[in-house]
Amino acid sequence: MIEQVFPDIFRIEIPLPKNPLRATNSYFIRGKQRNLLVDTGFNCQESRQAMIEALHELNASMKITDLLITHLHSDLAGLLTFLVTPETTVWMNEADAYVVGGSRQSPHWALFSSFLQLSGLIADGVEDTIERHPGYKYAPELFDRFTMVTDGLEINVGDYCFKCLLTNGHTPGHICLYDEKKKLLFSGDHILGKITPNITLWQLGEDVLGSYLNSLDRVAALDVEIVLPGHRDIIHDCCGRINELKEHHRLRLENVMDILGGGSMNGVEVASRMKWDLSYENWRDFPWGQKLFATGEAMSHLYHLFYTGVLSIISDNGVLYFKKR
Numbered sequence: 001m002i003e004q005v006f007p008d009i010f011r012i013e014i015p016l017p018k019n020p021l022r023a024t025n026s027y028f029i030r031g032k033q034r035n036l037l038v039d040t041g042f043n044c045q046e047s048r049q050a051m052i053e054a055l056h057e058l059n060a061s062m063k064i065t066d067l068l069i070t071h072l073h074s075d076l077a078g079l080l081t082f083l084v085t086p087e088t089t090v091w092m093n094e095a096d097a098y099v100v101g102g103s104r105q106s107p108h109w110a111l112f113s114s115f116l117q118l119s120g121l122i123a124d125g126v127e128d129t130i131e132r133h134p135g136y137k138y139a140p141e142l143f144d145r146f147t148m149v150t151d152g153l154e155i156n157v158g159d160y161c162f163k164c165l166l167t168n169g170h171t172p173g174h175i176c177l178y179d180e181k182k183k184l185l186f187s188g189d190h191i192l193g194k195i196t197p198n199i200t201l202w203q204l205g206e207d208v209l210g211s212y213l214n215s216l217d218r219v220a221a222l223d224v225e226i227v228l229p230g231h232r233d234i235i236h237d238c239c240g241r242i243n244e245l246k247e248h249h250r251l252r253l254e255n256v257m258d259i260l261g262g263g264s265m266n267g268v269e270v271a272s273r274m275k276w277d278l279s280y281e282n283w284r285d286f287p288w289g290q291k292l293f294a295t296g297e298a299m300s301h302l303y304h305l306f307y308t309g310v311l312s313i314i315s316d317n318g319v320l321y322f323k324k325r
Helices: 043-059 094-105 105-121 208-219 238-260 267-271 288-307
Strands: 002-006 007-014 024-029 034-037 065-068 090-092 146-148 155-159 160-166 175-179 182-187 224-230 313-317 321-325
Touching: 002 224, 002 267, 007 043, 024 043, 024 224, 034 155, 090 094, 094 105, 094 146, 105 267, 105 288, 105 321, 146 155, 160 208, 208 238, 208 288, 238 321, 267 288, 267 321, 288 313, 288 321
Parallel strands: 034 065, 065 090, 090 146, 182 224
Antiparallel strands: 002 007, 007 024, 024 034, 155 160, 160 175, 175 182, 313 321
């Protein structure tokens, strides 16, 4: 489906087969000399076909169209190498570009097994099968021709002047695009409507939840009337949605503290007791992918509480256990 959402800006729904997100919003911005395509979809036949049909309907040639990928996840970046031409400029932040460019050979995926071990997922019986991860399965091919996006860089397309904003948290190099005069924000997965962006801690060292909350505050300070997100519906109350997201994480942190009580638990033990908006009654019924994302979210909240001095960490046979100080 193609929908004109602003003058010369079109939202393209790219299907994500067998995925709870259902579709990615790719945005085509028609310029005077060159166009810009923001985000793409999975590297799979269904996404490829939808993109081909949309570009044909828009009478758009990739020879005069550049790409901006908001972040490293394959539901946004997967069609990069399918779409790119020798004339295409591909904009991306360096922190995420090294993952996308490395495809399935990226060192990023070496963290996966470590995450399964640290969080307790291996001990819980979750198989170390990286091939099942959608980010790995639907990744683009190897690519090394990125034009690196820095915070504050301006990209002009037609009547639009977009400032690139580093909004790390969901990923290390997540980028939003902001047109101050039009009061328009392309939010990628930083701000979504009825979905809460997943915040996963893959490795120790960075308080990813803290980074995400700080990035929300940064966007809340902007004058934004329309948010064009990476998934689902357009958002018309940016600050209201940001407040909802912050409250969601505040309640989740409280939930984690209640679960811990006076004992110590690893990530999967906490995740299995947290409140999730899913139809499964028992943790053992969660699909492989849902266990993965839920535990990653639990780990980001646990590590935030450690980082802010509320919890301490104990390592036992390579598994991290958290307890109140």
